[in-house]
Amino acid sequence: MNTYRIYQVDAFTRTKFEGNPAGVVANADGLSDKQMQSIARELNNSETAFILSPDVNSDAEEHDIWVRFFSPMTEVPICGHATVSAHYVYAMENNLPSCVLKQKVAIGILPVEIIQNYSVAEDHGDYSHGDYSIMMTQGEVEISPTVSKQINDDILLALGISEADRDQRCPIQVSSTGHSKVMIGINSEDTLHELTPNMSALASISESVNSNGFFVFALNDAAMNDKTDDSIISHGRMFAPAIGINEDPVTGNANGPLGAYLVKHKILEVDQNGDDQVSFRAIQGEAMGRPGIVNVIVDSENGLPVKVRIGGDAVIAFKTEISV
Known part of the structure; x- marks a missing residue:
């Protein structure tokens, strides 16, 4: 032994x-x-x-x-x-x-x-x-095409929200930096914290989208415009029932892909200071009473994300x- x-x-x-x-x-x-x-x-x-x-x-x-x-x-x-x-x-x-x-x-x-x-x-x-x-x-940044309308509707139904709750800047897509997550942007932080997903339904959808994690986030536009080092620009929750994790408190492999996704869709503007880099802070785990802050840095080339670092x-x- x-x-x-x-x-x-x-x-x-x-x-x-x-x-x-x-x-x-x-x-x-x-x-x-x-x-x-x-x-x-x-x-x-x-x-x-x-x-x-x-x-x-x-x-x-x-x-x-x-x-x-x-x-x-x-x-x-x-x-x-x-x-x-x-x-x-x-x-x-x-x-x-x-x-x-x-x-x-x-x-x-x-x-x-x-x-x-x-x-x-x-x-x-x-x-x-x-x-x-x-x-x-x-790992390598990969962002898949927008999901079909049927899968879009199935995901919203499983989360218990409607199309009106969705942030229309944010198409539902799978984003990966080594371990993929489905990105789902919604309009309200209050709605985010009130979610009670149908875990069985999400687990079933995982096979259709070839991703086990569903990352639901609400953006803080005021913080994104502020751009100070202490600004928290997103609040998130991550559900992965297909691999036995109904909800994960704070997920690096969700907030990193979120950074790549936000840069790709130009929701976060890359600093034009010669290094094509954007950094931000994201909070997750509040609904579980286990808040944590992830620091995210995204490097880009020609407006597209090419490298993501996360930490804390x-x-x-x-x-x-x-x-x-």
Whole structure:
């Protein structure tokens, strides 16, 4: 039997029991796929990250860390909040300075920025050790055509809203930066927080759209026009019943694709300052009592999104060990 260090980390927040909880197994070498799946099911977070030594036996390019992600039901290719959580734990355990690591995940080799933040550490009462924010580069941007009218209507019916509730600037489309989500913009933040979706209906629609997640968001136009660093431009909720997640508190793999989607449709104007970049903050989890803030940066070329980075803060809720 081997002993494994397990953390519960709340991502996209500095406050315990807010944001999105993820399990992190800090020393996962030696675990079989079946054992990883069993641990993820036991922890019962939306995702658990397993940190492994670099995969020297694969054709992958050189990397610093290998991370695999499991929901309670299945392995998933990448996960935003679990990436933030895994690299937060890795940085804390190894007392890292600010740096960039290359992580191998199922969709390839992606850079992750470790940002040592002593002002946060002081807030946590742990100034001597340091604390961290994490920024990850997501996968290739892909935005599918607008769904058919039938699927559009089916989604609205499953959400319990009408066409009049939909933000007409925002066609219902699948957007992906490595793990796709269906983008559904609506007019009212109040309506957003009152949603009680038909989860069975959403799960059925997932197969038709080839995407398991439905990201419903309401934009704050005043904040978009303000363009200050602290502006929160969107409020969101994410439902993925087809993979056993009725609602996810704060989803990096939804807010990143949202950024690409908003730039593609020119709802967010790219700064014309030579770097073709836009950044914003998004909040999610309010309806669940677990609010968290995701920082999103979108790089574009010729007005189209080409690279998305997302990130935020994290805090360890607890640590334990398990022998298997």
